[in-house]
Amino acid sequence: MIKIERRDETSNLIYFLTPVLAIFLTLVTGAIIFYLLGFKPLEALKFFFITPISDLYGLSELLVKATPLCLIAIGLSFCFKSNNWNIGAEGQLTFGGIVGGGVALLFYNHEGFYVLPLIILAGAIGGMIFAMIPAILKIYFNTNEILVSLMLVYISKLLLDYLVVGPWSNPEGFNFPETRQFSESARLPILFEGLRIHAGIFIALFSVFLAWVVLFKTYLGFQIKVSGLSLKTAKYAGFKGKTMILLVFMVSGACAGLAGVGEITGPIGQLHRMISPEYGFTAIIVAFLGRLNPIGIVFASLIVALTYLGAETAQIFLQVPKYTGQVFQGMILFFLLASDFLLFFRIKFLGLKKYEY
Amino acid sequence: MNTKLKVSKVSKIYPGCIANDNVSLNFQSGKIYALLGENGAGKSTLVKILSGVINPDKGQIFLNDKLLKLTSPKDAKNNNIGMVFQHFNLFETLSVFENLSIDNEKNNHQLRILINNILKKYNFKIDLDVPILNLSAGQKQKVEIVRCLIRNPKVLIMDEPTSVLTEQETEDLFLSLKKFSKEGILIIYITHKLKEVLSLCDEVAVMRKGKVVSISRTVDEELSSLANKMIGENLNKIKKIASNNLSGEEILKVSRLNFNSEDPYEVNLVDINFTLNKGECLGIAGISGNGQNELFQILSGETLSNNGSIKFRSKEISKLNPKERREYLMAFSPEDRISQAAVPSLKIYENVALNNFKTSNFFEKGLFNERKIKDHSKKILSNFSVNTDNVNLKSQFLSGGNLQKLILGRELITSPELLICFNPTWGLDVGAINYIHQTLVKINEQGKSIILISTNNDELLQLSDRISVINKGKLSKIMSAEEVNPEKLGLLMGGGLVD
Numbered sequence: 001m002i003k004i005e006r007r008d009e010t011s012n013l014i015y016f017l018t019p020v021l022a023i024f025l026t027l028v029t030g031a032i033i034f035y036l037l038g039f040k041p042l043e044a045l046k047f048f049f050i051t052p053i054s055d056l057y058g059l060s061e062l063l064v065k066a067t068p069l070c071l072i073a074i075g076l077s078f079c080f081k082s083n084n085w086n087i088g089a090e091g092q093l094t095f096g097g098i099v100g101g102g103v104a105l106l107f108y109n110h111e112g113f114y115v116l117p118l119i120i121l122a123g124a125i126g127g128m129i130f131a132m133i134p135a136i137l138k139i140y141f142n143t144n145e146i147l148v149s150l151m152l153v154y155i156s157k158l159l160l161d162y163l164v165v166g167p168w169s170n171p172e173g174f175n176f177p178e179t180r181q182f183s184e185s186a187r188l189p190i191l192f193e194g195l196r197i198h199a200g201i202f203i204a205l206f207s208v209f210l211a212w213v214v215l216f217k218t219y220l221g222f223q224i225k226v227s228g229l230s231l232k233t234a235k236y237a238g239f240k241g242k243t244m245i246l247l248v249f250m251v252s253g254a255c256a257g258l259a260g261v262g263e264i265t266g267p268i269g270q271l272h273r274m275i276s277p278e279y280g281f282t283a284i285i286v287a288f289l290g291r292l293n294p295i296g297i298v299f300a301s302l303i304v305a306l307t308y309l310g311a312e313t314a315q316i317f318l319q320v321p322k323y324t325g326q327v328f329q330g331m332i333l334f335f336l337l338a339s340d341f342l343l344f345f346r347i348k349f350l351g352l353k354k355y356e357y
Numbered sequence: 358m359n360t361k362l363k364v365s366k367v368s369k370i371y372p373g374c375i376a377n378d379n380v381s382l383n384f385q386s387g388k389i390y391a392l393l394g395e396n397g398a399g400k401s402t403l404v405k406i407l408s409g410v411i412n413p414d415k416g417q418i419f420l421n422d423k424l425l426k427l428t429s430p431k432d433a434k435n436n437n438i439g440m441v442f443q444h445f446n447l448f449e450t451l452s453v454f455e456n457l458s459i460d461n462e463k464n465n466h467q468l469r470i471l472i473n474n475i476l477k478k479y480n481f482k483i484d485l486d487v488p489i490l491n492l493s494a495g496q497k498q499k500v501e502i503v504r505c506l507i508r509n510p511k512v513l514i515m516d517e518p519t520s521v522l523t524e525q526e527t528e529d530l531f532l533s534l535k536k537f538s539k540e541g542i543l544i545i546y547i548t549h550k551l552k553e554v555l556s557l558c559d560e561v562a563v564m565r566k567g568k569v570v571s572i573s574r575t576v577d578e579e580l581s582s583l584a585n586k587m588i589g590e591n592l593n594k595i596k597k598i599a600s601n602n603l604s605g606e607e608i609l610k611v612s613r614l615n616f617n618s619e620d621p622y623e624v625n626l627v628d629i630n631f632t633l634n635k636g637e638c639l640g641i642a643g644i645s646g647n648g649q650n651e652l653f654q655i656l657s658g659e660t661l662s663n664n665g666s667i668k669f670r671s672k673e674i675s676k677l678n679p680k681e682r683r684e685y686l687m688a689f690s691p692e693d694r695i696s697q698a699a700v701p702s703l704k705i706y707e708n709v710a711l712n713n714f715k716t717s718n719f720f721e722k723g724l725f726n727e728r729k730i731k732d733h734s735k736k737i738l739s740n741f742s743v744n745t746d747n748v749n750l751k752s753q754f755l756s757g758g759n760l761q762k763l764i765l766g767r768e769l770i771t772s773p774e775l776l777i778c779f780n781p782t783w784g785l786d787v788g789a790i791n792y793i794h795q796t797l798v799k800i801n802e803q804g805k806s807i808i809l810i811s812t813n814n815d816e817l818l819q820l821s822d823r824i825s826v827i828n829k830g831k832l833s834k835i836m837s838a839e840e841v842n843p844e845k846l847g848l849l850m851g852g853g854l855v856d
Contacts (some may be wrong), residue, residue, distance in 0.1 A: 219720035238680025
C-alpha cells in the first residue's frame with residue numbers, strides 16, 4: 001500500500017529552489033536524450049544553452065525573446081493567483097497585435113510622436129477586450145474559462161490569417177500573406193545599433209515592478225491572493241468576486257496585447273501569420289516556473305527564452321528539429337510539477353499487508 | 358459470557374506530545390464504561406490502539422487474560438473487538454446490504470438471514486436495499502452497529518456516537534446499547550458530553566493530557582464533579598441572566614424571506630420572519646442540514662435572496678454583500694472556521710485583514726498597511742486570550758479553540774451591534790467552549806445582539822433569550838427560552854409540532 005499525505009509545512013526557501021532543481025533535472029534528462037540520439041551529451045548541451053548567448057548578439061536575442069514571455073507571464077500570474085485559468089494568452093496576444101497593427105497601418109506614412117503610443121495603447125486595449133470575452137461568459141453564464149479562452153486563440157489566429165491574406169495584405173507584396181512594413185514612426189526604438197533589442201524591454205520591466213506593487217502591497221493584491229487560496233473565504237469577506245474575475249482577465253489580456261504589439265512594432269515591423277512562436281502558451285510555463293512571483297518570472301522568462309534560442313542553434317549545429325526546444329520546455333514543466341508534488345505531499349510506503357481504514 | 362479487557366501500562370508518544378501516558382484500565386462485560394476527556398486528552402489515541410489502527414510504544418492489552426497482538430484493524434476484528442467511529446465508513450451509493458456484505462465472508466443468503474435476525478432482535482427499522490445516502494445519520498449509525506454485531510463482538514467501542522444524532526435518535530441509541538450490555542457485550546463509550554456519561558454509563562474513566570486521572574462509578578458523580586475532573590480546574594458556571602436591558606429597540610427585522618436554491622443539495626428557505634431586539638440573543642436550533650447554512654449565508658450576505666426583506670435598524674440591507682453589511686456594524690462567525698472564516702495558509706495578521714472596514718484603515722489608499730494590521734492583530738490576540746502573540750504564525754498552527762477565539766476576536770473587536778454566529782463551539786474542548794460562551798454572554802450584557810445558529814441544544818438553552826427551530830427551511834414559532842426544554846426542542850427539530 002502506498003499512501004499520499006499532505007505535508008504540514010514547506011519551507012519558503014525550498015519553494016523557490018525547486019524550480020532550480022527542475023531545471024537541473026531537465027538538463028540531466030536532456031543530456032540523456034542527446035546521448036541516445038548519438039550526440040556527445042555535454043557538447044550538445046553546450047550548443048543548446050551556452051553557444052546561443054556567448055556573444056552580444058545572442059544576449060540581445062535572449063532579451064528579445066524574454067520580453068514578451070515575461071510580459072505575458074506577469075499578466076497570467078494575476079489570473080492564476082486568483083484561480084482563473086486563462087489559457088488563451090496566445091489569442092489575446094494575436095488580437096492585441098491585430099488591433100495595434102490596424103492602427104499602425106492606419107497611420108501609415110504618418111510622422112509624429114503620438115503614433116507609437118497610440119499603437120501600443122490600441123494593442124493593450126485589444127488584448128484586454130479579447131480577454132474580457134471568457135471573463136464575461138464565466139461571470140454571467142458560468143462557462144469554463146479554460147475552454148473559452150483556448151478556443152478564442154484559434155478565432156483570433158484565423159482572423160489574423162484572413163486580414164493578412166485579404167483586406168490588409170500589402171498591395172505591393174506579390175500576394176505574400178503579410179501587411180506593409182510599418183513606417184518608422186510606428187516602430188519601437190532599437191536600443192543598440194545592429195542588435196534587435198528594443199524599447200519593449202522597458203515596458204516589460206515596468207510591468208514587473210507594477211505587478212510586484214499591486215500583488216504584494218495593495219488591497220487588490222490581497223483580494224487576489226485570498227480568492228486564489230479559498231473562494232469561500234473571499235465570499236465571506238465580501239470581496240466582489242465577479243468584478244475581480246473581470247479585472248484579472250483584463251490585466252492579463254492587456255499584458256498579452258502589449259506583448260503582441262511589442263513584437264509587431266519591435267522585431268517584426270509588420271503583420272504576418274507568424275507574429276508569435278506560441279509565446280502565449282509558453283508563458284504559462286514561465287508563470288509557473290517563476291512561482292507566479294514577478295521577480296521569479298523575470299528569471300524564468302530568461303531561462304525559457306534560452307530554450308527558443310538553443311533550439312535554433314541546435315537545429316543548425318546538430319541538425320535536430322527546432323521542436324527540441326519544446327521538448328525542453330515540456331520537461332521543465334514536467335519536472336517542476338513533479339517536484340512540487342513531492343514538495344507538498346509525502347509518499348508513505350506501508351508495506352504490503354497493512355490494512356487501512 | 359464473561360469478557361474482561363485489560364489495558365496495561367500503555368504509552369504512545371508523538372513528537373512533541375505524549376498522547377497516552379502509562380494508561381491502565383480494566384473493563385468487564387455487563388457494564389457500560391465511559392471514557393471521558395477533552396479534545397486532545399488521548400481518548401482517540403487509546404481507541405485507535407484498541408482497534409489496531411496504531412501501535413502503542415509501550416504496554417499490553419489483554420482480552421480474557423490473553424495477550425492481544427493488535428497490529429491492524431483486521432486483528433481487532435478477528436478478536437471480536439468492534440468499533441463504531443464518529444465518521445461513518447460507508448459507501449453512500451451502495452445499498453445497506455452491499456455495504457454490510459463487503460467485508461464479510463458469508464454467502465449472501467446466509468448473511469441476509471443473519472442481518473434480518475439482528476434487525477428484528479433489536480427492533481432496528483432499516484430497509485436493506487436502499488442506498489446509504491437515503492438514510493438519516495441515526496440509521497447510518499445503526500448500519501455501522503449492525504456491521505459490528507454480525508461478527509458477534511465481545512467488545513463494542515463507540516467513538517462520540519451522538520455528535521450527529523438528534524435527541525430522539527440518541528435515546529434510541531442508548532436503549533440499544535443498554536440491551537447489548539445486558540447480553541454480555543462489553544461497551545466502551547467515548548465522549549466529551551457529561552450528561553451522556555451520567556445517563557448511560559456505569560463507570561467512568563476520565564482522561565486528561567494523556568493520563569487517566571480518575572476512575573469512578575457514575576452514581577458517585579454529578580455534572581460539575583465530572584466537568585472539573587475533565588478540565589482540571591473549577592469551571593465558573595455560565596449562567597445567562599435574563600437580559601433585563603432589553604429596550605425593545607429593534608435591531609434586525611427579517612420579513613417574508615424566501616430562498617430558492619439552484620443547487621439540489623441546498624435547502625430552500627420558506628417564509629422566514631423574525632425580529633431581533635437590542636441586547637437580545639436569538640437562538641436557532643435544528644438538526645444540521647435543515648437550512649442553517651443557507652440562513653447564515655443570507656443573513657451575512659454571501660448569498661442574496663431575490664425576495665423578502667432584511668432590515669437592519671430599519672435600513673434595507675438585503676442586497677448588500679458581507680463587506681457592506683459589516684459597515685453597518687454586523688459581524689459574522691461562520692460554522693466552517695478552518696477554511697471559510699480563515700485561510701489556513703495565511704498568517705494571523707493576514708487573516709485579521711479579511712475583516713476590513715473603511716474606518717479600520719488597514720489599506721490606506723488601497724495600500725496594505727502592514728504595521729497597522731499587525732498592531733490590531735496583537736490587540737485581538739491579547740484581548741481574546743489566544744494562546745500566541747506571534748502575528749506572523751500561519752493560522753493552520755492554531756488549535757480549534759484558539760482559531761475560534763481569533764475569529765470571534767476579529768469580528769468583535771470592532772464592537773459590532775449584531776453578531777451572527779453558526780456553531781461557534783463546534784468541536785471545541787470544554788475550556789474553549791466556556792470562554793466563548795462567556796464572551797457571548799458578555800456582549801449581550803453590553804447591549805449587543807446575537808443570532809446564535811447552533812445544533813447544540815445545551816448551548817442554545819444556556820445562552821438564548823428566545824429560541825426558534827429550523828426544520829426543512831422553515832422557522833418554528835419563536836419561543837421565549839423559559840418555556841422551552843430539550844424535549845420540546847427535540848420534537849420541533851424532528852419536524853413535530855408543539856402545543
